[in-house]
Amino acid sequence: MIRVNGLSRNYGLNKAVDNLTFDVAKGEVLGFLGPNGAGKTTTMKMLTCFLPPDSGSASIFGYDIVRDSMEVRKRIGYLPERSPLYSDMKVRDYLHFVGRLKGLAPPRLKSAVDNAVSGCGLESVFHSTIAKLSKGYQQRVGIAQAILHDPELLILDEPTIGLDPRQIIDIRQLIRNLGRDRTVILSSHILPEVNQVCDRVIIINKGKLVAVDSPDNLRERLRKSSVTRLSIGNSVPSGDITIALESIEGILLVSKEYDDGSISKYIIESEIDSDIRNAIIRKLVSEDIPLLEIYNEELSLEDIFIQLVTEEAPS
Amino acid sequence: MKKFGAIYRKELKYYFTSVTAYVTITVFLVLSGYFFFSIFRVYNLLSLQAIKNNDFSGNLNLIDGVMRPLMGNFSIILLILLPLLTMRLLAEERKQGTFELLLTYPVTDMAVVAGKYFSALTVYTVMLASTLLYPILLIIFTDPEIMPLVSGYLGLFLMGASFISIGTFFSATTSNQMVAGVATFGVTLLFLIIGWTAPFAGPTASAILSEFSILFHLDSFTKGIIDTRDISYYLFLSGFFFFLTLKSLESNRWKI
Numbered sequence: 001m002i003r004v005n006g007l008s009r010n011y012g013l014n015k016a017v018d019n020l021t022f023d024v025a026k027g028e029v030l031g032f033l034g035p036n037g038a039g040k041t042t043t044m045k046m047l048t049c050f051l052p053p054d055s056g057s058a059s060i061f062g063y064d065i066v067r068d069s070m071e072v073r074k075r076i077g078y079l080p081e082r083s084p085l086y087s088d089m090k091v092r093d094y095l096h097f098v099g100r101l102k103g104l105a106p107p108r109l110k111s112a113v114d115n116a117v118s119g120c121g122l123e124s125v126f127h128s129t130i131a132k133l134s135k136g137y138q139q140r141v142g143i144a145q146a147i148l149h150d151p152e153l154l155i156l157d158e159p160t161i162g163l164d165p166r167q168i169i170d171i172r173q174l175i176r177n178l179g180r181d182r183t184v185i186l187s188s189h190i191l192p193e194v195n196q197v198c199d200r201v202i203i204i205n206k207g208k209l210v211a212v213d214s215p216d217n218l219r220e221r222l223r224k225s226s227v228t229r230l231s232i233g234n235s236v237p238s239g240d241i242t243i244a245l246e247s248i249e250g251i252l253l254v255s256k257e258y259d260d261g262s263i264s265k266y267i268i269e270s271e272i273d274s275d276i277r278n279a280i281i282r283k284l285v286s287e288d289i290p291l292l293e294i295y296n297e298e299l300s301l302e303d304i305f306i307q308l309v310t311e312e313a314p315s
Numbered sequence: 316m317k318k319f320g321a322i323y324r325k326e327l328k329y330y331f332t333s334v335t336a337y338v339t340i341t342v343f344l345v346l347s348g349y350f351f352f353s354i355f356r357v358y359n360l361l362s363l364q365a366i367k368n369n370d371f372s373g374n375l376n377l378i379d380g381v382m383r384p385l386m387g388n389f390s391i392i393l394l395i396l397l398p399l400l401t402m403r404l405l406a407e408e409r410k411q412g413t414f415e416l417l418l419t420y421p422v423t424d425m426a427v428v429a430g431k432y433f434s435a436l437t438v439y440t441v442m443l444a445s446t447l448l449y450p451i452l453l454i455i456f457t458d459p460e461i462m463p464l465v466s467g468y469l470g471l472f473l474m475g476a477s478f479i480s481i482g483t484f485f486s487a488t489t490s491n492q493m494v495a496g497v498a499t500f501g502v503t504l505l506f507l508i509i510g511w512t513a514p515f516a517g518p519t520a521s522a523i524l525s526e527f528s529i530l531f532h533l534d535s536f537t538k539g540i541i542d543t544r545d546i547s548y549y550l551f552l553s554g555f556f557f558f559l560t561l562k563s564l565e566s567n568r569w570k571i
């Protein structure tokens with residue numbers, strides 16, 4: 001259980017994190033979403049006891065991040081933004097070193113290292129020097145050091161940044177596995193990532209909290225109107241089609257998007273919370289208009305994000 | 316304590332796998348060897364002359380003639396070599412960003428600083444021990460007093476320990492190794508030359524200045540005198556900068 005209460009941190013006059021309040025439930029995978037400079041990294045540095053907050057407080061499993069920093073540090077695993085590692089060390093030596101710093105002694109140390117290595121798929125590079133690994137493998141080593149002592153809370157700062165698509169898929173899968181029996185906070189500005197991996201999303205912008213919710217709820221909350229797309233065979237004059245569609249109750253706007261003579265496509269905006277697909281189908285069938293395709297457009301998290309951030313930003 | 320050991324071993328391993336230690340030790344051995352033989356030659360000439368002229372009134376014993384000038388030269392070499400040994404310790408962690416990770420592990424600042432400090436001190440001890448070759452040659456072929464040799468080496472060890480402490484501190488304050496090295500060099504040089512101005516100052520100022528001087532305190536060690544005042548000077552200097560290093564790490568957790 002993590003409680004963040006009015007957490008703030010300034011860099012000079014720049015309010016990097018401004019009065020942030022949220023909770024994270026045990027076992028939850030929380031996504032921290034925000035554009036560059038939103039304050040994600042700064043928040044994580046405070047939660048990991050590296051940077052003291054200017055005001056506000058946070059407790060992790062009941063331990064205050066300032067007063068009981070040592071207890072907090074025993075319980076978290078942290079992957080900083082650029083996954084800094086001792087590049088001159090071998091993976092094996094590095095993980096043993098970190099394990100010792102985390103208080104693991106030989107019999108447990110070996111099994112902890114083995115678990116982290118198999119969990120992160122590091123077997124093939126176990127005896128290699130870190131500097132010689134690809135970015136993706138270095139990222140895995142960074143995650144391996146974070147999970148080494150089997151912490152209750154994992155804090156991962158942009159774990160997939162700078163990886164190729166193949167590696168991104170692997171790392172996301174790894175995070176999903178890790179999230180099964182732990183609490184995870186991960187930051188990202190890649191929306192599909194948060195969408196795929198997280199139970200709940202916190203969106204911040206310019207240090208301030210903009211929204212907290214599950215990806216689904218956020219989508220629901222932000223859908224001002226729902227959008228339906230249609231493809232229709234051109235056996236009927238297009239004026240008739242528009243009139244037929246506009247006569248359906250709940251439809252706000254009909255616009256033709258595309259017409260190549262045989263097929264035309266329409267975008268239909270309707271009131272929120274009313275699924276009008278059935279009404280459209282009935283109407284078109286009764287008018288003998290050939291319907292080729294119909295689907296509801298889901299608002300992507302990307303759209304939500306852009307909406308939220310632009311709505312909140314005073315411009 | 317176990318965590319101190321982990322950091323200590325990692326640093327020591329770095330020194331010896333990155334050849335930093337070997338290069339530093341070799342340079343120190345070669346330079347001190349050069350000084351040893353040239354000082355010894357001068358001493359030989361002087362004693363030959365003394366025998367010829369039947370004049371033994373001069374300061375002609377092996378300790379004053381060879382070991383004392385040699386140890387004076389050692390301190391100059393150390394002034395240049397030890398900052399090179401310490402400048403990496405924490406500056407590199409800051410540069411690579413591993414510093415942040417290190418401070419989020421359940422490790423005390425004390426374990427971090429002590430691990431780093433004692434690893435450099437160990438390399439220095441090996442470095443100093445390797446020069447024991449020269450006094451051993453002296454003992455084999457001549458008959459010097461043993462006590463000044465022992466106390467001289469104790470003095471050099473303590474002096475190096477305080478240089479390393481100063482170096483660790485400056486390494487903790489910056490992410491730039493060069494800055495750490497140059498600052499260490501500047502400050503230790505200041506401690507070294509502070510005594511040179513002593514003869515030109517008034518009596519009280521002169522006493523104070525020489526109290527601060529690193530060489531002044533080394534001098535009695537090389538004469539074979541082990542004075543608690545000299546020992547406490549070096550211990551205080553080491554302890555003081557060790558404490559400053561701790562505070563510098565801690566300051567990361569201070570609210571500003």
Ligand SMILES: Nc1ncnc2c1ncn2[C@@H]1O[C@H](COP(=O)(O)OP(=O)(O)OP(=O)(O)O)[C@@H](O)[C@H]1O
Binds near residue numbers: 037040043
């Ligand atoms: N060490 C620092 N000194 C001064 N300002 C800083 C420092 N670190 C961050 N900032 C500022 O604080 C604000 C928040 O930065 P932060 O790194 O937390 O953002 P972020 O959400 O992690 O961004 P990104 O997606 O680019 O990683 C930014 O305006 C940044 O310029």
Ligand SMILES: [Mg+2]
Binds near residue numbers: 041
């Ligand atoms: Mg960031």
